[in-house]
Amino acid sequence: MNTSKPTNYFYSFHPASLLFYYILVIFAIFKCDYNYNLIYAFISLSICSVYLKGIMAYIKSLLYYMVLILATGIFNVVFNHSGENVFLYVNDIPLTFDSLFYGFYTGVLVSCLLLWFTTLNESMDTGKINYLIGTRLKATGMILSLTFGFTEKFRYKLDIIRHTLYTQGIRTLNLKYGATVLSLLINVMLEDSSITADSMIARGYTSKGRKSYKKYDFYIKDVCLLILASICFTLFLLFDGFIILLILIPVIHNIYKEFLWKYYLSKI
Amino acid sequence: MEILSVKNLTFRYDNSENPILNNISFTVNKGEFVVVCGKSGCGKTTLLRLIKRSLSPSGRLEGDIFLEVSDLKIGYVFQNPESQLIMDNVFDELIFGCENIGMNTSLIKLKLGELCAYLGIEDLLSKKCTALSGGEKQLINLAGVLMMEPEIIILDEPFSMLDPIASDTFLSILTRLHRELGITVILCEHTLDNVLIEASKILYFTDNAAVNNLLTFYNSDDFIEYISNENPSYKYGLPPLARLGAYGAKKEIVKFKHYPLTVAEWKHLILNTKKEELTDFLHTFLPRENHILSSNEAVINLKNVCFRYEKNSNDIINHLSLSIQKGSLYAIIGGNGAGKTTLLSLLTGYRKPYSGKIKVLGTVGYLPQNPAYAFTDDNVLEDLKLICKNNHISYDIIDKTINLYPVFEELKDYLNFNPLDLSGGQMQLMALLKILLLSPDVLILDEPTKGLDGFHKDKLSKLFSLLRQNGTTIVMVSHDLNFVSENADRCGMMFMGTLSVSGSCNQVLSSNHFYTTALYRILKGLN
Numbered sequence: 001m002n003t004s005k006p007t008n009y010f011y012s013f014h015p016a017s018l019l020f021y022y023i024l025v026i027f028a029i030f031k032c033d034y035n036y037n038l039i040y041a042f043i044s045l046s047i048c049s050v051y052l053k054g055i056m057a058y059i060k061s062l063l064y065y066m067v068l069i070l071a072t073g074i075f076n077v078v079f080n081h082s083g084e085n086v087f088l089y090v091n092d093i094p095l096t097f098d099s100l101f102y103g104f105y106t107g108v109l110v111s112c113l114l115l116w117f118t119t120l121n122e123s124m125d126t127g128k129i130n131y132l133i134g135t136r137l138k139a140t141g142m143i144l145s146l147t148f149g150f151t152e153k154f155r156y157k158l159d160i161i162r163h164t165l166y167t168q169g170i171r172t173l174n175l176k177y178g179a180t181v182l183s184l185l186i187n188v189m190l191e192d193s194s195i196t197a198d199s200m201i202a203r204g205y206t207s208k209g210r211k212s213y214k215k216y217d218f219y220i221k222d223v224c225l226l227i228l229a230s231i232c233f234t235l236f237l238l239f240d241g242f243i244i245l246l247i248l249i250p251v252i253h254n255i256y257k258e259f260l261w262k263y264y265l266s267k268i
Numbered sequence: 269m270e271i272l273s274v275k276n277l278t279f280r281y282d283n284s285e286n287p288i289l290n291n292i293s294f295t296v297n298k299g300e301f302v303v304v305c306g307k308s309g310c311g312k313t314t315l316l317r318l319i320k321r322s323l324s325p326s327g328r329l330e331g332d333i334f335l336e337v338s339d340l341k342i343g344y345v346f347q348n349p350e351s352q353l354i355m356d357n358v359f360d361e362l363i364f365g366c367e368n369i370g371m372n373t374s375l376i377k378l379k380l381g382e383l384c385a386y387l388g389i390e391d392l393l394s395k396k397c398t399a400l401s402g403g404e405k406q407l408i409n410l411a412g413v414l415m416m417e418p419e420i421i422i423l424d425e426p427f428s429m430l431d432p433i434a435s436d437t438f439l440s441i442l443t444r445l446h447r448e449l450g451i452t453v454i455l456c457e458h459t460l461d462n463v464l465i466e467a468s469k470i471l472y473f474t475d476n477a478a479v480n481n482l483l484t485f486y487n488s489d490d491f492i493e494y495i496s497n498e499n500p501s502y503k504y505g506l507p508p509l510a511r512l513g514a515y516g517a518k519k520e521i522v523k524f525k526h527y528p529l530t531v532a533e534w535k536h537l538i539l540n541t542k543k544e545e546l547t548d549f550l551h552t553f554l555p556r557e558n559h560i561l562s563s564n565e566a567v568i569n570l571k572n573v574c575f576r577y578e579k580n581s582n583d584i585i586n587h588l589s590l591s592i593q594k595g596s597l598y599a600i601i602g603g604n605g606a607g608k609t610t611l612l613s614l615l616t617g618y619r620k621p622y623s624g625k626i627k628v629l630g631t632v633g634y635l636p637q638n639p640a641y642a643f644t645d646d647n648v649l650e651d652l653k654l655i656c657k658n659n660h661i662s663y664d665i666i667d668k669t670i671n672l673y674p675v676f677e678e679l680k681d682y683l684n685f686n687p688l689d690l691s692g693g694q695m696q697l698m699a700l701l702k703i704l705l706l707s708p709d710v711l712i713l714d715e716p717t718k719g720l721d722g723f724h725k726d727k728l729s730k731l732f733s734l735l736r737q738n739g740t741t742i743v744m745v746s747h748d749l750n751f752v753s754e755n756a757d758r759c760g761m762m763f764m765g766t767l768s769v770s771g772s773c774n775q776v777l778s779s780n781h782f783y784t785t786a787l788y789r790i791l792k793g794l795n
Binding site for chain 2: 209214215
């Protein structure tokens with residue numbers, strides 16, 4: 001079975017146009033006002049997710065989304081008793097279909113947001129985010145980049161600490177154990193950070209006139225994406241259903257590029 | 269032409285009255301390869317940081333440091349390859365310095381393309397820094413410094429965390445930069461193998477803490493002569509081939525104009541002198557088989573052990589079988605990423621194999637690569653008491669253990685220190701003391717000689733002998749093949765999750781071509 005993922009050509013767009021597109025998508029999701037558009041958004045985002053990450057990864061996350069939708073529905077019924085359509089009384093407290101529906105709706109909305117993050121991650125990596133932020137807010141961009149690097153280091157060092165404590169007879173998972181691990185972790189990470197800071201200074205971080213390297217060029221295709229996304233968003237505001245087109249732009253672009261590649265190959 | 273001149277330099281840290289550098293003077297000419305060496309804590313790093321002004325430590329400075337170049341033209345490579353990486357991917361890491369000094373994009377692009385082709389690191393550009401091996405990380409650190417076109421490169425123990433092959437690769441690149449581009453190199457290092465050959469000047473901090481304890485040597489011969497005759501306590505800091513030459517010359521077995529420091533020079537010497545006599549002499553330096561007799565009782569038994577971190581990942585340990593006898597010292601050698609540290613975590617019981625059997629008789633003590641991880645308190649004594657308390661042992665064991673092993677004598681003065689304030693060697697010994705309080709039957713050590721000077725390596729060696737005489741079994745992972753060959757009685761080489769070869773050190777190291785000590789390389793083909 002071929003498990004390799006298809007090439008994500010959409011990744012090659014300029015980070016600014018990608019950010020603009022994804023902001024429009026998230027606006028559109030929030031604009032789905034208790035109507036079918038949210039279902040359309042969920043389905044379209046699911047198609048995007050399946051195309052970019054594969055069916056197996058999607059099925060795994062779908063189970064999680066189902067639990068989430070169910071849980072928000074139940075919670076809403078239990079804690080929110082508004083609505084006209086009562087289906088049960090418990091100790092004279094009404095449980096309503098309206099509340100259940102709104103709960104489900106919130107669950108689908110949160111699932112849509114999670115799916116949005118999944119598709120965003122496939123096209124926007126930390127480098128692109130840092131590029132966008134770093135060109136204007138240099139210190140913030142640097143903090144973000146350092147934070148991304150720290151996550152891996154944290155995980156690695158945590159494992160060494162737990163291993164060492166295990167051999168010293170400190171194994172019981174309680175609050176004291178957690179405090180010991182955390183204190184050790186902070187100690188070694190601070191020690192590490194001082195070297196990182198020295199390394200930054202040694203390479204002139206404190207000098208004036210820092211310039212960001214322009215990694216990405218802005219091409220005509222980026223302008224096209226901006227125009228197309230804006231048109232789709234405007235159409236969505238005017239007519240129901242156009243959210244599908246807006247969300248499926250990456251998939252449509254990837255399929256078009258795939259056909260184009262096959263066409264070029266056939267000409268060789 | 270002098271590029272750096274230090275005159276009557278004295279430096280005291282803010283919290284200390286005693287100067288760490290006391291009235292030292294030296295000069296460095298443009299294009300020189302300077303090696304700085306001496307015992308841990310003698311002030312090497314302080315000196316290097318004072319030269320790179322932006323990294324100057326806080327304290328009182330007297331005397332003068334004259335530099336012909338600006339601070340930004342001095343590159344600095346630190347000891348730990350991982351901690352000094354700033355960005356999360358290689359590309360950003362390399363351009364970081366150029367961005368800081370406001371270089372424009374087209375110039376950065378030009379420099380990057382040129383440098384990547386020169387160092388052969390194009391394949392690494394798109395990688396995440398965490399995905400690199402130790403050697404690659406250190407190479408990227410050097411490349412990041414080179415992007416800023418430095419005139420002086422200062423390196424503070426850059427090899428201490430690399431395996432022998434990665435160290436050789438890194439040194440060959442450094443040598444190339446020095447020879448082809450004429451960059452001035454100031455290198456501080458404990459392991460002087462291969463480094464002495466390149467040195468045009470050696471700055472050595474003597475043990476004497478008196479005024480001007482920095483000696484300057486203009487060639488390796490004078491340095492080796494001085495250490496062998498005047499300062500034998502540092503002799504373990506010398507490369508084994510230099511020690512061999514010094515010993516042979518003293519006994520009048522070998523004669524030479526210059527100390528032979530490479531395998532090729534020794535082979536040439538052997539072929540042009542009394543071959544048999546010299547070969548016999550070299551053979552006496554080979555490790556003796558089972559020099560501390562271990563019993564036949566196996567305390568560690570592994571049968572077809574398989575381990576992987578995740579269900580869908582590859583096996584890190586793959587059908588590994590091993591038996592280690594009581595009282596023996598078993599060394600695990602091999603390149604980075606071969607699965608050595610994972611194997612240790614299986615031996616300590618921290619991780620469980622998904623198939624196969626592991627049987628370890630008795631209690632296990634473990635020392636991680638970085639001994640700082642072994643301490644849970646800010647005060648050493650409190651930390652030692654804490655481990656006693658956690659394991660229901662009387663506090664008397666602390667004094668008893670210190671008195672039992674003479675190598676711990678020097679630690680008595682540091683019991684009230686913060687563990688992180690100790691030098692590398694002292695911290696390693698202190699961490700070992702802490703583990704020995706639990707009287708482990710099996711001691712598992714991950715890179716115990718990493719970053720240690722020759723003096724502390726010698727102490728560690730003596731401690732291991734004593735422990736083994738008391739019946740403790742030691743398993744250690746090490747890149748230090750000379751230490752392995754001198755101390756272990758059996759060793760195994762890890763490759764692709766299993767022991768590709770296992771046996772006595774003599775068997776393993778003599779059968780290896782590349783991953784072996786210089787002495788075995790010399791003797792290869794001469795028998």
